[in-house]
Amino acid sequence: MELSAAQKAVYQNKVDKGFNVTDVNVEFCLLYGEVAEAYEAWKKKQDTVGEELADIAIYLLGLSEILGVDLASEIEKKMKINQEREYQIIDGVLHRKEASL
Numbered sequence: 001m002e003l004s005a006a007q008k009a010v011y012q013n014k015v016d017k018g019f020n021v022t023d024v025n026v027e028f029c030l031l032y033g034e035v036a037e038a039y040e041a042w043k044k045k046q047d048t049v050g051e052e053l054a055d056i057a058i059y060l061l062g063l064s065e066i067l068g069v070d071l072a073s074e075i076e077k078k079m080k081i082n083q084e085r086e087y088q089i090i091d092g093v094l095h096r097k098e099a100s101l
Helices: 003-017 024-043 049-067 071-084
Strands: 087-090 093-096
Touching: 003 049, 003 071, 024 049, 049 071
Parallel strands: none
Antiparallel strands: 087 093
């Protein structure tokens, strides 16, 4: 399934099941909670890490649809930006090089 189709399917499931599709604050909080659950599963070496990561993706896709953001397009744009960035190690820490004017 393409990301844009998944985004629409996640949103439609939220509508069909009566989940929130209007309160953006709630959606961000729920997304944050899913990230915390994934971290806890990883930290405790539980076999549910994949399921928790899927929950994060589902909440992110739903939030993107609520906000009218084409997440696939935004990911492609951001990946291009990241690929073109240059980094350097300063005192053992990786830093992004500032663009020269």
